Amino acid sequence: MTPAVNTLGKYQIVREIARSNDIVWEAVDPELGRRVAIKELNLPEGVTEAQRQERVQRFLREAKAAGRLSHPNIVTIHEVGVDNGRHYIVMEYLEGENLRERLQRQGAIPLQEAVDITLQVLAALDHALRMGVMHRDIKPENFHLLPDGLVKLTDFGIARIVFEPNITIDGQIFGTPSYMSPEQIEGKEIDPRTDLFSVGVVLYEMLTGRKPFTGDSIVTITYNIMHKEPTPPPGVPYGIERVLMRAMAKRPIDRYGSAREMAEELKRALEPGALVSLAPPPVIAAPPPLASPSPASLPPQLQPVPDPLPSGGYTSASSASLPPQPPKPPPPLPPPREPWLSPRESEAMKQMLLVVLLGVFIVLLAFGINTAYERYAELRRMEALSTQMSDGVKLAQAGNYREALARFTNVYQHAKSPEVRAAAARNAAVCLIHLGDEALQGGRPDLALYHYQAALEYDPQSAAARQRIDQVSRLYSGSVEIPPPTAPPPASRSGGSAEAPPRPRGDEQMAMELYMRGLEAQQRGDYIGAVDLWQRAIQAAPGSDVARLAQESINQMTAR
Template sequence: MSSPPTTLGQYQIIREIARSNDIVYEAYDPLMNRRVAVKELAMPTGMTDAQKADRISRFKREAQAAGTLNHTNIMTVYSFAEEAGRIFMAMEYLDGHTLRNEIDTKGFVPIDRAIQIALAVLEGLGHAHSKGVIHRDIKPDNIQILSNSEVKITDFGIARLTFQPNLTMDGQVFGTPSYMSPEQVVGRDIDARSDLFSLAVVLYEMISGSKPFPGDSVVSITYAIMNKEPQQPTQATWSLWQVLSRALDKSPQLRYASAADMIEALRDAERQAVSGTMGNQPAQTGSYAPYGTYTPAVAAPPPVPYSQPPSPYPTAYNPYQPQPPVHQTPYGYNTTGYPVQQSPYGLGHTMPPPGPLPIYYPPPPRPPLLKPETIVFLRKMAIAALILGALFALVFVGFFALVNSFQHTASLQKDRTIASQISSLDPHLTLEDRIDKANQLLSQLPVRSRPESARAVAAIYEQVGKRALAENDTASAEGYFKKGIDLDKSNPKLYSNLGKLYETIAFKDASDLTTQANLLVQSGDNWIHAQEMETDPQMRDQYGEAGAAALVSAAQRMQQAGSVSSVDLRDMLYRARDAAPPTSSARGVIQQMLTQLGGQ
């Protein structure tokens, strides 16, 4: 290890603090009379110019991401500079320890302290998100707890700046597997809700001492993130578990929309814990129903005072109240000689007049508003209007279908013309110039109306990717093949070239069994995609043979490394067996491995 420099820019180097992808020094700033941390970009030997340029761009992006933020809970970046070929940034010097140290030392964090740490991180994330910065790597290692109990978010090395072009290509995955959101695992576009998912994983680990998606390999961890639901920790109260469950939802749309929303929910959970209402789900009150129907309890009416002043208004009749007794004669009349009746107006008892009751004759029915012949006429008019409307709609739809047909035919003709121009580009041009001109021609067409032109451009990307692969520029080759696949997803040659590329990287560049296995799985998947797209039977068998061989090699390495369960190994071998042609020699190896694993 080389000795640290004495100075970098205006900063006097005191000692080296850490070294991984970059080097961090403790330093002194004599101009501002303060202690700082200086992070220097480390450039490993053997890197290509493109890889160096990418490293420098990402290092600058990290400085820009943290440098645009000014918040109590985010580490401050003071400056960024380059001196004599050495690129570095000066940052706030942080004492204390990381949250990872605290969890590893104590096993777990008490709930009240865990909530306070999570709230502090959410405050910092809310500020970062408002400035268009997505951290993408929230984990205990990147949360610093200072000696004065302040909490700081650190390491914006893979942050996403939404106001700048994305350095990450579609499908590339960055982050720490155990703390990645589902959309981050599959390489999709992410937003602030991905950071909230990662923080919920950290909060879960703080209170329980274990991760919500455990696993003994990257494959098993990411499978759990995508397919399994976390179990409620015994330490988590009901209200806190509701917050965690929502933040850990697989769908970003069902999580909290912002850090502010999650802060409010956590504070509500904290208040309930203090007031004693937080815990198990509140018990319901009411009568027991043996067949599953809950009957809520009904509060008793308020008591009636023993004595009330008499009301000046008459009391309405209530048939459920006891009535005063009426003394009747043996013939059903009262002492006055008339039957007793109840007044409909609540005025007590009334007496009908003596004599027979009058007979009521109902009035004659009203004449109809419309005559029968008028109703028949209106019905005919309504039917005629419906028929005319349907005919007009058919004509309207037919006209637009005809117009769309003409437009589609014109688009296809233009697509053929553009495809012919792309195919006839000057062969003396460099491949890069041909790609530029082809993309210019392709941009003249709508995305949905350029199948032949897209296939022509994809063919050029295939040629460029093959050349880059021949020159051992695997990173560029991968990018070219993926761009070709984006344009022509039915081209088996692009998938087969990508499978060959991953196989080459696995056997030449990968240093450990797990990395080799993961690359071989990608190789096998692309070979099998090529097999599915190919129409020639002989080529289908060749692609299937290559895909089966890659998956068998991956399974053997995973078995040696012990990085995957026997269930996952069997699934991988079944896929290899399905892809292998009937006469393939790989079938015997596959069957032998399945027998050892207890499969069929």
């Protein structure tokens, strides 16, 4: 018996939702009165029997892969069936839109929302892998966004169940080119880190509104995936940038080992105290071109002079028709005027005027040269600060927080832009927090507290610094003495009785500035200058934590 056109199995078809390789219907389960989505295998005309069998196997494998998964972020499979040769999968009906539709409608997605979407997808992938399933086709079309904020991972059409034979034809590549990993493009054996590469690509697109790997053809796109590094996205926190770059690493071994590991790193990147990724301040490449003179500024065009008549008069439109008039006698010449200056006085005046004009020219020339030099010097200063900020971020990325701190401190002290100063201060605070954490792990709560307090001076809004100060104070209160940052260390006290009075704060600040300048000198290769600055820091605030840092740096330098 042939089923009705508006039914598929027991389900009543309501409408067609989408059609590509397969057809997706909205339908109703009459027994439960439940809305469902039905995905029907769509076989084009003229396929061979081998091709038909391969398509059917892949279709059923999708049902098998997704059907064994039960997770809030994965579309639920209800049933698999065949109706008069029509293969179909029944799944939950999803309201809302997919991520591709959202990107086309809105463009880039706010940071917090993009991270939330990514975390939900990573949770789905983590569950899928624990159930032995790899998705292998991560792309915005397969992220379904529900109105309540829930994200569903859909379309396991080319998913692979781990340890099952691969039914894909040898050498055939499945996936969407812009989101495929290098090993997918090469047709190599893949593992779960392939899906993480694709997740990184989608997150990059959500944050920037564009794909990290583009081209005018599939060949160009795949070449860029294989050989080009994506441009770091501007305006995102450093931690997010680091997650993106690691997820999109060319070699699987350089990526995250699991979806859970990537999710944890992504969460940490948004914690208070995360390093700010700052684009360098704009540098003027060349002075603006001189404006072309406007018509109003041009000298007026001379009007044509009428041709003189032989008689000495002029022709015009009004006088051409009048009869010729007899010439008038010329007016009498005025009597000669006495010269204002004698020839000698006139010559002296000319020389004086020449000297004045020459002086004015020299002054203007000097002013122009000075202005041009000041402009050039300002450009070089801006370039140097931009380089220092970039170097600081790179050093912080490498975990070298002490030297990164020196860069950010220098930018903070010399930048004129309030925005650049604020960013440098936040970055300096982050480095100080990391140095405090290192000191705390090394059993130096006093030094850790000093760093946390210094971080709070750079960034008074730093919740991370405040939390650490409170935690250290509570943890060591009454058991381990924590001297204030300006107090001498316990070893410098005589007889363990009365404490020395705290040093003035100005000495401590001066010592810190000298210490930072010493780090800068060390980076330039001026080791003698670095040691001299560190010794001056010790003299500025002897017995302080800064002095101890300076002495440690001197010891490390001489040990080399």
